[in-house]
Each structure stands twice: as structure tokens, then as C-alpha cells.
Amino acid sequence: MTSPKGAASLAPTDIVPPKGLLARALGVFFSPRDTYADIALRPRPLPALILVLALIAATQYAFLSTSVGQRAWVDQALTQQEAWGVPVTPQSVAGVERMQPRAAIVAVVAILVVAPMVMAGMAGILIVVFNAILGGDAKFKQVFSIVAHSGFIGVLQSVFVAPLNYARETMSSATSIGVFLPMLDSQSFLGALVGSIDLFQIWSLLNVSIGLGVLYKRRTSPIAWGLLTTGFVIALIIAGIKAARAGA
Amino acid sequence: MKGKKILIALGVIALLGAVAAANFYFKKDVGVTVAVEGIKTRDLEAIVSASGKIQPKRLVNMSADTSGRVVDLAVNEGDKVTRGQFLLQIDPKSLRTRVDSGSASLEAAEGSLDQQRQAVETARVQLDQTQKNAARQRDLWNQQLTTRETLERAENDVRAAESQLREREKQVTSQAARINQERASLESARYDLSKVRIESPIDGIVTRRNIQEGETAVIGTMNNAGTVLLTLADMSVIQAEVEVDETNIPNVSLGQQAKITIDALPDRTFKGHVTEIGNSPIQPAAGSSQSTQATNFKVVVMLDEQIPDVRPGFTCTADITTAVRQGVVAVPIPAVAVRELIYDAQNQIVKDPRPTRPRRPSEPVPPPRELTPGETRKETEGVFVVRNGLVEFVPVKLGISGDKYFEVLSGLKAGDEVVTGPYNSVRSMAEGDPVKVDPQKR
Numbered sequence: 308m309t310s311p312k313g314a315a316s317l318a319p320t321d322i323v324p325p326k327g328l329l330a331r332a333l334g335v336f337f338s339p340r341d342t343y344a345d346i347a348l349r350p351r352p353l354p355a356l357i358l359v360l361a362l363i364a365a366t367q368y369a370f371l372s373t374s375v376g377q378r379a380w381v382d383q384a385l386t387q388q389e390a391w392g393v394p395v396t397p398q399s400v401a402g403v404e405r406m407q408p409r410a411a412i413v414a415v416v417a418i419l420v421v422a423p424m425v426m427a428g429m430a431g432i433l434i435v436v437f438n439a440i441l442g443g444d445a446k447f448k449q450v451f452s453i454v455a456h457s458g459f460i461g462v463l464q465s466v467f468v469a470p471l472n473y474a475r476e477t478m479s480s481a482t483s484i485g486v487f488l489p490m491l492d493s494q495s496f497l498g499a500l501v502g503s504i505d506l507f508q509i510w511s512l513l514n515v516s517i518g519l520g521v522l523y524k525r526r527t528s529p530i531a532w533g534l535l536t537t538g539f540v541i542a543l544i545i546a547g548i549k550a551a552r553a554g555a
Numbered sequence: 556m557k558g559k560k561i562l563i564a565l566g567v568i569a570l571l572g573a574v575a576a577a578n579f580y581f582k583k584d585v586g587v588t589v590a591v592e593g594i595k596t597r598d599l600e601a602i603v604s605a606s607g608k609i610q611p612k613r614l615v616n617m618s619a620d621t622s623g624r625v626v627d628l629a630v631n632e633g634d635k636v637t638r639g640q641f642l643l644q645i646d647p648k649s650l651r652t653r654v655d656s657g658s659a660s661l662e663a664a665e666g667s668l669d670q671q672r673q674a675v676e677t678a679r680v681q682l683d684q685t686q687k688n689a690a691r692q693r694d695l696w697n698q699q700l701t702t703r704e705t706l707e708r709a710e711n712d713v714r715a716a717e718s719q720l721r722e723r724e725k726q727v728t729s730q731a732a733r734i735n736q737e738r739a740s741l742e743s744a745r746y747d748l749s750k751v752r753i754e755s756p757i758d759g760i761v762t763r764r765n766i767q768e769g770e771t772a773v774i775g776t777m778n779n780a781g782t783v784l785l786t787l788a789d790m791s792v793i794q795a796e797v798e799v800d801e802t803n804i805p806n807v808s809l810g811q812q813a814k815i816t817i818d819a820l821p822d823r824t825f826k827g828h829v830t831e832i833g834n835s836p837i838q839p840a841a842g843s844s845q846s847t848q849a850t851n852f853k854v855v856v857m858l859d860e861q862i863p864d865v866r867p868g869f870t871c872t873a874d875i876t877t878a879v880r881q882g883v884v885a886v887p888i889p890a891v892a893v894r895e896l897i898y899d900a901q902n903q904i905v906k907d908p909r910p911t912r913p914r915r916p917s918e919p920v921p922p923p924r925e926l927t928p929g930e931t932r933k934e935t936e937g938v939f940v941v942r943n944g945l946v947e948f949v950p951v952k953l954g955i956s957g958d959k960y961f962e963v964l965s966g967l968k969a970g971d972e973v974v975t976g977p978y979n980s981v982r983s984m985a986e987g988d989p990v991k992v993d994p995q996k997r
Binding site for chain 2: 338397489506
């Protein structure tokens with residue numbers, strides 16, 4: 308087996324013992340550097356991706372199969388509609404309510420279709436930045452594998468949030484910074500901003516940064532700052548648009 | 556290394572615990588915060604409030620019967636006067652001259668009448684003399700002792716004397732008529748002279764004085780308020796003349812008790828009773844738009860007690876008690892709302908199934924459903940009763956309206972909690988909406 312060029316000096320494959328999927332899933336949380344070293348040496352994105360999607364989809368399906376979950380789903384759909392400045396009308400309410408019994412299926416399909424595309428898109432952007440701009444030579448498979456494995460943080464979020472959402476009877480973000488700042492109006496710019504910054508997303512970006520640092524043999528902190536800043540800018544733009552549309 | 560992993564795990568658990576705690580601690584309750592009030596039995600009074608002015612029962616506007624300069628003015632505004640008391644004097648000079656002139660004319664006419672009567676006597680004597688002369692000439696003619704010419708002259712003299720007598724008699728009649736005319740003129744002048752002295756026709760106070768000494772008074776006319784010199788009011792009996800809206804007038808009847816408050820005498824109320832209810836609406840003032848005016852009726856409330864220092868024209872408010880109920884179930888007025896409900900063919904309310912999820916505050920009320928055959932839609936008065944965190948629209952039959960409460964004839968019982976506010980919430984609330992009861996406004 309030949310190592311990818313970017314990860315050639317990490318460690319010989321015969322010294323680093325290969326980790327199983329479960330070990331990798333746990334390693335993402337407890338020893339990310341070692342885990343990502345293994346992932347960089349032996350990139351296998353598909354099993355991780357399938358497991359991540361399956362767990363998240365199963366959690367969402369379980370939650371949205373309940374009447375509480377379905378009501379919360381309708382409420383969340385209307386909240387998002389309002390947040391983007393689209394007025395809630397009897398017609399739009401009726402449209403969303405018609406979808407209510409199929410909320411679990413809709414959510415599972417959305418996860419299975421959208422999540423791989425988002426992960427692939429993110430891996431593609433990172434490849435462009437680190438290979439084309441910063442002169443790295445990692446393969447797409449390696450970066451995609453890192454991104455896919457970081458999805459276990461999303462699994463933890465999903466497992467953590469589902470019972471919370473059930474108890475709260477809402478699907479509004481339970482892990483954003485906004486939960487600590489209830490005094491902010493969610494339709495204001497600041498409210499929308501803190502509502503867009505999710506603690507698990509931050510954790511996930513830091514996790515990906517560690518993976519990228521290991522893969523490209525770079526220090527983690529500049530990568531982390533870069534990703535966090537990018538995420539913050541995206542959150543700013545989203546919050547700005549939401550606040551502007553809600554105000555309009 | 557193991558210790559580091561434990562630390563990471565503990566840190567993650569602590570963070571997740573904080574997130575979970577924050578979610579529950581800052582959990583946003585569903586539904587709007589509302590004020591509620593428990594239903595109790597109360598004593599209610601239906602009150603019709605109307606504003607108007609204090610007026611005396613008797614009000615006399617004094618005007619001049621003759622025009623002229625005011626030479627003596629004995630009263631000021633606010634003076635108390637008694638019946639027959641001198642008020643003012645209009646210059647009598649020209650009227651007195653008219654009386655003197657009339658007297659002289661009458662005397663002259665009477666003198667002339669005497670002369671004319673004398674002339675009638677003279678004419679009568681002349682007629683008698685000519686008649687005798689004619690009779691003599693007729694005898695002489697029968698004896699053929701005189702000429703025909705002499706006889707005819709004597710007869711012509713008789714006719715001339717007769718004519719002269721008739722003329723003199725007519726002159727006397729005419730002069731007598733003239734004397735009557737002169738006498739009437741004199742009476743009129745004397746009457747006018749008597750009117751320059753104006754006295755009070757009632758006991759009361761001078762409430763208005765529009766004239767000053769030296770000014771010229773003009774003869775008063777009904778349609779010209781500017782000709783009123785003085786206004787006298789009998790303040791022994793005063794009343795409140797108020798304007799009652801047409802929607803309230805059917806509830807007002809004679810004899811109903813009322814409480815009157817006078818703006819100029821704050822912190823005091825006076826008792827009265829309804830003595831008069833207008834049958835025709837009050838005509839809008841000239842220049843005001845008819846379409847924008849409310850239709851009001853005049854209601855007179857006589858005050859049952861003496862009010863010192865009261866003045867006509869004081870603005871006042873009369874609270875007329877139109878109905879009284881003791882110990883009835885009552886609901887706060889702001890709690891009552893009107894909703895369109897569906898009734899079946901038996902006139903029973905058809906309740907739609909409860910919504911599967913609570914309506915969001917910003918979510919519009921869903922449009923009414925299509926009616927099935929036999930169903931009708933009617934606007935129904937009711938209140939929102941809080942049950943298990945949700946509101947239920949309960950139709951009520953209302954009785955009289957008190958100051959703050961409606962009497963409830965059916966639909967509610969003591970102990971029910973009804974939503975009383977905020978106003979916008981009650982207005983936009985729908986069956987099944989979740990609410991949070993504000994403990995401060997319970």
C-alpha cells in the first residue's frame with residue numbers, strides 16, 4: 308500500500324495500527340490527532356459517511372415520527388419562513404401542515420441527499436484552498452474522509468438534541484449560543500447571529516482543522532482560525548439577510 | 556493521556572449539561588401572556604352617561620318693547636332680583652312728547668267737534684226756516700197770490716238747507732272718528748311710555764346683561780338673540796339638560812334616578828331624576844355636517860337638591876341608572892369578544908375539532924371552513940375561558956351593562972377564569988390558542 312504524498316511523513320502504515328470504524332468514531336472525540344493520522348493514511352470515507360448519515364437520519368426519523376416532533380417540524384418550517392421575511396399566510400400554513408405526516412420521510416431524504424453534497428462541497432473547497440492556493444498535495448478522498456468522519460460530531464449533536472427537542476416541543480436550535488442569550492429577539496441581527504453560531508458546528512470545525520493540520524502537516528490553530536472566521540462571516544451574512552428580510 | 560481524555564469527556568459533558576440546562580431554563584413558553592379574571596357574582600348598575608348643561612327650570616329673556624337709549628340700569632350680572640323690581644329705564648323723552656302731542660291733538664279735535672256740532676244746529680235752524688218759508692209760498696201759490704218762481708226758489712232753499720245739514724252732520728261723525736283715532740294714538744303713546752320702565756317678572760338672578768347704560772336698546776324679536784337685554788333665571792329649581800345617544804335612549808325612562816357631576820364643582824355629586832325625554836332628535840347646529848353628527852336626544856334631569864353657587868350653563872354629566880341587578884354572574888367588559896360560529900339546523904353550535912398544534916402568535920387565524928348543508932354562520936358574543944393552558948371560546952348571553960362588567964345570563968359560572976387582556980390578544984385570539992396566565996394580573 309502506498310501512502311498519499313501529503314501524508315507520507317506522518318508515520319509508516321506498518322507502525323500505526325489501523326483503526327476500525329467504531330474506534331475512528333470514538334477517536335474523533337477523544338484522540339482526534341491520532342485518529343485523523345490514521346484516516347489520512349487510510350482514507351475510507353464511505354463507511355463513515357454511511358454510518359453518520361444513517362445515525363442522523365434514524366435519530367431524525369425517530370423524533371419526527373412522534374406527534375410532538377411533527378408539530379415541532381411545522382412550527383420550525385413556519386419559523387424559518389418568518390426568519391427569511393416570508394409572511395405566514397393561511398395558504399402557507401396549510402401547505403406545511405399537508406406535509407406534516409410525511410415530515411420524517413422528508414427529513415430523512417433531505418439528510419441522505421443534502422448532507423453528502425454539503426460534505427463533498429466542503430471537501431472540494433478545502434482541497435482548492437489547501438492544494439491550489441497553499442501548495443498542498445492531499446487527495447480529495449483524504450479530505451472528504453476527514454470531513455465525513457467529523458460528521459460523528461453531528462451524530463452526537465443529533466442524539467443529544469433529539470430528546471431535548473422532544474422535551475421542548477420545538478426544533479429551534481438547542482445548541483446555538485442563542486440559548487444562553489434568550490433576551491435577544493431572534494428576528495434582530497444580533498439574535499439571528501447568535502442563533503446561527505452552533506457549539507457543535509464550532510466543535511466540528513475545530514475537529515476538521517485538526518484533521519487538516521495532520522493531513523497537510525500544518526499547525527492546527529491557523530487552520531482553525533481560518534475555518535472559524537469563514538464560518539463566522541457566513542453566519543454574519545445569514546444573520547444580516549434574515550434581519551433585513553424580517554425587518555422588511 | 557488517559558487523564559486528558561477523561562478531562563475532555565468531562566468538559567464535553569459539562570458543556571452539554573450547560574446547553575441542556577440553558578434550554579430548559581430559558582425555555583420560551585408557548586402562547587401569549589394574558590391577564591385573567593375569575594368570574595364572581597356582583598351587584599351591577601346599568602348606567603347611561605350623558606353630558607350637557609345646567610339650566611334653570613324658568614329662564615326669562617328680557618327684551619325692549621320700545622327702542623331708545625338706556626338712561627338708568629339698576630342691575631348687574633349675578634344680582635338677585637325679586638318680582639316687580641325695577642331693572643332698567645329707557646329714555647322716555649320722545650315717548651312723553653308723543654303723549655303730550657297726542658293729548659293736544661285730542662283736545663283740539665274735541666274743540667273742533669263742538670264747533671261742528673254747533674254748525675249742525677245752525678243748519679238745522681236754517682232748514683226749519685226754509686221749510687216754513689216754502690210752506691207759506693205753497694199756500695200763496697194755491698191762492699195764486701205768488702209767482703211760481705218765488706215758490707220754486709223757496710223749495711230750492713229747503714233742499715239746500717237739507718243738504719247743508721247732512722254735510723254738517725257728516726262732518727261731526729268724521730270728527731268723532733278722528734277723536735277716537737287721536738285717543739287711540741294717545742293710549743298707544745302712553746302704553747309705550749309705560750314700557751320704558753322694565754321690571755323683573757320673576758324672583759331669580761340676573762344671569763346675563765347685554766346692555767350698558769347709555770347704549771340704545773332695540774325692539775326685541777324672537778329670532779334675534781342680540782336684542783335680549785337681560786336674562787333672568789329662577790334658580791330655585793334647576794335641571795341638567797343632557798344629550799343622550801340614540802342607542803341608549805330606549806333604556807331611559809321618566810323617574811329614573813341619576814347622579815349629576817358638575818365640572819365646576821368637582822368631587823361632588825348631586826341626586827336627580829329624569830323628568831323629560833325628548834321625542835325628536837336634537838337638530839345639529841347650523842354649519843355642522845349632518846352626516847358626521849351623532850343622533851342625540853334631549854333628556855332633562857331635575858336636581859333633587861339645592862346647589863349653592865350653581866350658574867346656568869355649567870357643563871355637567873348625568874349618570875342615569877337605567878337598571879339594577881343584585882348578585883348576578885358578571886364578566887369584565889374587555890373579556891367579551893365576538894366570533895363567527897357555525898350553527899347546525901337545530902341551532903346548536905358545531906365545534907370544529909381542536910387544532911393539532913398550538914397556533915403561533917404571528918400566525919393568522921385560519922379561514923373559516925366551508926359550511927355543510929343546514930349549517931349557518933352567526934356572529935356570537937362570548938369570552939375566552941382558560942382551560943389547561945388553552946383558551947376555549949364560550950358563547951355567553953349578556954344582560955345589562957354595568958360600569959366595568961356585563962351581566963351574564965347564561966354560558967358562564969362563578970369560578971371560571973376568563974381572558975381580560977391585553978386587548979389585542981383578546982381581539983386576535985382563537986379557539987385552542989395556548990396562553991400563559993400572568994400571575995400579576997390574575
